[in-house]
Amino acid sequence: MMQRKQALLVGIGALTVLLMLKWEHTITLENLMSSKQPSAEPELSKDTITPIPGSRHLMVSAFKDHRLGGAIRVISIICRQELQPLYCVLCANANFKADASAKANANVDAKADGALGQCTSLRAKVHLHRDGFGFGIGFGFPFVTSDVLCMSPMLQQATHVSITANLYTRLTFLSIQNQEVKELFRYNFTVCISNLFGEYNNALQFAQTMEVYKLIGVQRVVIYNTSCGSDVEKILKYYSKEGMLEIVPWPIDKFLTPSTGWSYDLHHGDIHYYGQLSTLNECMYRYMYQSKYLLLNDIDEIIMPYKHANLEKLMGTLQQQHPNAGVFKIENHIFPKTQFDDSGRFRLPRWRSVPGVNILEHVYREPDRKHMFNPTKLLINPRSVLQTSVHFTLKQFGLVFNVPFDVCRIIHVRVPLQGQLSKDQLFVDKKLWEFEELLIPSIDCALNESGVL
Structure with a gap:
């Protein structure tokens, strides 16, 4: 039974990867940090709630979901009346300026000069949470708990992610948590x-x-x-x-x-x-x-x-x-x-x-x-x-x-x-x-x- 369950999880993860590949819209790092916005220096979020640029949406935290082939799941709050294309910017080996409190909150080392490292961007997929009571989505409220999903086989080693509606604006990144599967728990x-x-x-x-x-x-x-x-x-x-x-x-x-x-x-x-x-x-x-x-x-x-x-x-x-x-x-x-x-x-x-x-x-x-x-x-x-x-x-x-x-x-x-x-x-x-x-x-x-x- 356990083997069948594991096989099912692997199958779901593989299907998710294939579906996400259809959404990918890769943009080079040179375009991402182009002269269109020379002052758009990236930064690491110091807060538990962070606005998504170019929208009224909010992002909360990011996690690697190993059950879905390594997809990056960003817990977000989406204004369902203003749905629009959103993009993931995934970066590996990124370092950000941050003070001690920000490092503690983000659980990352922030010791360099704001360098992004290797990055890729792609179209995100948004899953609005239903409430399960028959009210539809979010108990009828305009802003809804949502999963913003990002997946790129080009950057499986991503350590940080940003969600944006405008790729050429100032970016704020979240540390990607749950990088490793653990079987022993604290x-x-x-x-x-x-x-x-x-x-x-x-x-x-x-x-x-x-x-x-x-x-x-x-x-x-x-x-x-x-x-x-x-x-x-x-x-x-x-x-x-x-x-x-x-x-x-x-x-x-x-x-x-x-x-x-x-x-x-x-x-x-x-x-x-x-x-x-x-x-x-x-x-x-x-x-x-x-x-x-x-x-x-x-x-x-x-x-x-x-x-x-x-x-x-x-x-x-x-x-x-x-x-x-x-x-x-x-x-x-x-x-x-x-x-x-x-x-x-x-x-x-x-x-x-x-x-x-x-x-x-x-x-x-x-x-x-x-x-x-x-x-x-x-x-x-x-x-x-x-x-x-x-x-x-x-x-x-x-x-x-x-x-x-x-x-x-x-x-x-x-x-x-x-x-x-x-x-x-x-x-x-x-x-x-x-x-x-x-x-x-x-x-x-x-x-x-x-x-x-």
Whole structure:
């Protein structure tokens, strides 16, 4: 079965190469840097969001996709109402001027004088991501998460790429990540949290969630930060210094008017939920060869095993039972923050000054809503996925498995969806209390060391 899967991947990659060759429009380096634009000195992007010259589009980051014959995939945000020809400029042995912070962000050596090295250019192919909910593309918003694909057999060793609508303008390049396929991973489980925005300051719930994740086997958390409150900022700095958290700046509001909701008809704006789909896909490719598994969920959600002690044992069982699955859908279950445990067992006085929700107090779970879509979040093998949305993948290799809710489910403490239900109509679920002995001291430590307490 594995040999057939590998043969299929190779076949898909070869077909992609053949198709891309049809688009190639090679331009010499002399033309690229011609006297038409003598001041167009190339530079390396210092930011996580970079405008595409000659357009309203934006590029985010670039990755080599070995599953598609070495195609360069540039995670981008495309204005679908203004689609136009786009070009890839691929360069090898390029060196750029950059300061230390830019080098750290780009993960490249920038030690020479802005030399491009060997380059080639070609027509790009743009794949707009669908939302999968029947809204078509990008939940109906004008700006859509997209893959801009580049492939040239002339430059398989490319290290940098630029996307442009005008080959004779100033170029800004991205470092191409995932240059090598790796089979040994730094992390077993990484959580991708798509966005912080609106001065988010739910510090207590965030610290509690991070400590729960440690106890069930998460080694890395990635957060895309647009804005947060002062207390959450202290917590972020604490976990970043500790080494568990990577904070990726996400200044989407400097380029577009983000929507705070999921539907264009209801919430308006330029792009769905502060570019949530872009950050989830970016995180998936960023950690493709760093983490064995990724958990794609929100900051107020915990993907929790119920029949296994931790995530490693859970996935050991699930992969043994479903060896061809690379996507595992986990049901979302609501724990209303308006209903409190009557005993007051975890209503600790020292936590009262910390802003946010105390998830240990909320042990009542809503029943499933009949005849309603029950949202899911994802636990994936990132090497099995090409594109993802929020609640399900859009393109993947292999099978998708719906995990039974009694095996694993999401603990989601938030405003109720069924606020009309009384407490005796809800289910009691004290799963988090099982971690009390280790959890309480670790939360106290995080709050004290971060300076929130």
